Amino acid sequence: MGGTMDGTKQQRRGNTRQRIQDVALELFAEQGYEKTSLREIAERLDVTKAALYYHFKTKEEIIVSIFQDLTKPIEELIEWGREQPHTLDTKREIIRRYSAALAEATPLFRFMQENQATVRELQIGDSFKDRMRGLRDIFIDTDAPLTDQVRCVSAIFTLHAGMFFLQDIEGDPEDKRAAVLDVAFDLVSQAHHGA
Amino acid sequence: MGGTMDGTKQQRRGNTRQRIQDVALELFAEQGYEKTSLREIAERLDVTKAALYYHFKTKEEIIVSIFQDLTKPIEELIEWGREQPHTLDTKREIIRRYSAALAEATPLFRFMQENQATVRELQIGDSFKDRMRGLRDIFIDTDAPLTDQVRCVSAIFTLHAGMFFLQDIEGDPEDKRAAVLDVAFDLVSQAHHGA
Amino acid sequence: MGGTMDGTKQQRRGNTRQRIQDVALELFAEQGYEKTSLREIAERLDVTKAALYYHFKTKEEIIVSIFQDLTKPIEELIEWGREQPHTLDTKREIIRRYSAALAEATPLFRFMQENQATVRELQIGDSFKDRMRGLRDIFIDTDAPLTDQVRCVSAIFTLHAGMFFLQDIEGDPEDKRAAVLDVAFDLVSQAHHGA
Amino acid sequence: MGGTMDGTKQQRRGNTRQRIQDVALELFAEQGYEKTSLREIAERLDVTKAALYYHFKTKEEIIVSIFQDLTKPIEELIEWGREQPHTLDTKREIIRRYSAALAEATPLFRFMQENQATVRELQIGDSFKDRMRGLRDIFIDTDAPLTDQVRCVSAIFTLHAGMFFLQDIEGDPEDKRAAVLDVAFDLVSQAHHGA
DNA sequence: GATGAATGAGTATTCATTCAT
DNA sequence: AATGAATGAATACTCATTCAT
DSSP: OOOSSSSHHHHHTTOHHHHHHHHHHHHHHHHOTTTOOHHHHHHHHTSOHHHHHHHOSSHHHHHHHHHHHHHHHHHHHHHHHHHSOOOHHHHHHHHHHHHHHHHHTHHHHHHHHHTHHHHHTSSHHHHHHHHHHHHHHHHOOTTSOHHHHHHHHHHHHHHHHHHHSSTTSOSOHHHHHHHHHHHHHHHHHHHHHTO | OOOSSSSHHHHHTTOHHHHHHHHHHHHHHHHOTTTOOHHHHHHHHTSOHHHHHHHOSSHHHHHHHHHHHHHHHHHHHHHHHHHSOOOHHHHHHHHHHHHHHHHHTHHHHHHHHHTHHHHHTSSHHHHHHHHHHHHHHHHOOTTSOHHHHHHHHHHHHHHHHHHHSSTTSOSOHHHHHHHHHHHHHHHHHHHHHTO | OOOSSSSHHHHHTTOHHHHHHHHHHHHHHHHOTTTOOHHHHHHHHTSOHHHHHHHOSSHHHHHHHHHHHHHHHHHHHHHHHHHSOOOHHHHHHHHHHHHHHHHHTHHHHHHHHHTHHHHHTSSHHHHHHHHHHHHHHHHOOTTSOHHHHHHHHHHHHHHHHHHHHSTTSOSOHHHHHHHHHHHHHHHHHHHHHTO | OOOSSSSHHHHHTTOHHHHHHHHHHHHHHHHOTTTOOHHHHHHHHTSOHHHHHHHOSSHHHHHHHHHHHHHHHHHHHHHHHHHSOOOHHHHHHHHHHHHHHHHHTHHHHHHHHHTHHHHHTSSHHHHHHHHHHHHHHHHOOTTSOHHHHHHHHHHHHHHHHHHHTSTTSOSOHHHHHHHHHHHHHHHHHHHHHTO
16 A cells, blocks of 8 residues: 555655654644544554554653653753852853753643643653753742742743744744743843842 | 432432532543543442433533633633723733632633643634633733733733642742732733833 | 344343353353453354443453352352361262262363463462362361372362263263262272272 | 673574473463463563564464474373283383373473363364373273273373372372372272272 | 443554565 | 564454433
8 A cells, every 4th residue: 555666665764763753743742642543643654553563662652752852952951050050140041042942842842731631640741840840949049039939930931831822922933932032031030139 | 339318319419410510620630631531420420421411412511511611700801801991900900810710710720721632622722712812812912012912921821820830839828829910910010111 | 233123132131241151151161261352252142342341341350250150059069068077978978069060060160171371360260279279178188198188189180080081982971970970989988998 | 782792692503493492381381372472482582573483484383393392202102002902001001101201291281281272273182182092092991881981081180180289289299299100000900900 | 310231433552473684 | 593674453441422211
């Protein structure tokens, strides 16, 4: 069913694992993890379900592997952040880098945003919470007034919000990205000056 | 098997519909809509699956009915907002009321937050988006600088963030709620003064 | 697909559970537990696989329930044996009754005989071993010479052998049954007289 | 990944076929033929499934080859028995040799004992039945009274029983073996004297 | 106002087997 | 002598839904 010598299959050799991850993430983000069946993934790749199992032991392993691959930059960012002094400048730099990392892994974050209930039960949940806690520890000064702590959380959230909920608002994407960064910068600045 | 005359079942009379909604929402929020089966709901209520079908035509109808019941206050809030002048005071009042409405319907919002992928395909999605667009139209002045628009979106998001992601932070719940409102107020204030 | 009013289905009402057990045991005995699929059982009963799951939670539960139903007589026999004095006469009576019980549950024992590897992993294994140990405790005098102990084990085994491995030998079934009992009687007699 | 030069693999050279048989029999005996997958066998040997197919055409061929290798002594025993006069002494000698052959191929007989349902469908079944029939023809005098015929069957069965069901009984293994032989001897003696 | 019995379509997963390299 | 990649067919099991009673 479909070309033996037409180059399409030729190209597939050796990168099936990657292709599975790509298609899977796309579908998971689109329809949710639970509602996406392995049959669907296989069909879209024009392989059999069993082929998926050659590359991944379970459905969960597929999403976990994607998660691990795509969140590595963020993990490194947090590692970096931990070694810096907890100054305002550091926080601004983290916001800048975090925003970039987010943009890089958009589909994954869309998936996570939209499938939190699933994510929570999927071990991903825990490692992601760990990561977020790491970020929080760098970002939040537990001695500061509550209001300032909330501002910092809000800054991070503004970045996430920027990814998904600004699509409805008109304007050049680059401008929007800049505006989002501005607001986030402002929030941490205010937190630091005790505005 | 399970009290015929012990009053438990007596009490149940007539409010089964309500009890189904309660248990269903609880489970949907906890495990996700897709992963919660009607068998599970029925078992927890100690009735048969078929009984659920006496009260609701489909699984979807259960969640839709919950949604409609629980978002009525927010719909009314938006209705109210639409008739007010788009002043800063109005926005602050909306933030106050929205925050209260959110607190009232916590499980539903937790469910929606965590099952966005599902919600989107469930007609709920559309009517919720309509509502949110209504809120946005009141909140956002499309002539204002992008940064200020983002601030307003961020204000709303801060309220949502406050519900779920502040649990990790120490402090009295009432204080935290107040801090969240403060930050949201600040954001809309700044948006208005062109900070 | 299959009469609605022809009486066949009429008769089925209310005894589906029993029918499942019957067909299942037949197939398990014939082809082995592992090689018998639920599809096969369902097809032979002209119901869907899902119907089986209405009556039994798992495949294992089917065989366990059969086992429990069919070994009750033997359990009762052992109970009875425990209360008797450990005389030769008691043993002869037990042999007589055990042989009868065996004959009654032939398909089950054929199944167990031929699927020991499966049985061992199926919890059935344990409860059956318990039962057999009960029989052994009544049957075997641990102070007697080893040879006599073996004779008693051999007596029980002769009964089992009689069920399955005498089919090849010519002769009237009743005569064969009598001969088997004779040999078993002899073995326990010799064990008692210290032959 | 798995010693290239460490001698382990060096040693493996040329005896993979044998190693497959060993591991396969061990697993078949332990878990049953159906429940043992080629993946499991391959993993335990640290080779790929495909490697098994280099040495054996099918799963069945593995068990058949084991069977043929391990039952050769018994086949020879029967051959020998056929040429002897059908005296009591011959039978005693056969019992002695058969018992020894059984002890030699314990895992195979454990496998056959516990997987009869499988064995029956696996062509092994037939050739084994042929063998057993050969034994029976030597052992059983079809003109003798039924009781004596049963005694002879029982003698063989006692040997088999001895292998598996005497483990529960206390005592020195050698003593138990001797006791088993004694009982078997007795049974054939009685059969001959028309006890 | 609810149950008992059943269905049809689906799910993730496993298996023996194949074949080009 | 063995591997990497894949397949086709099967398996146990689950789910939302239906309907006569």
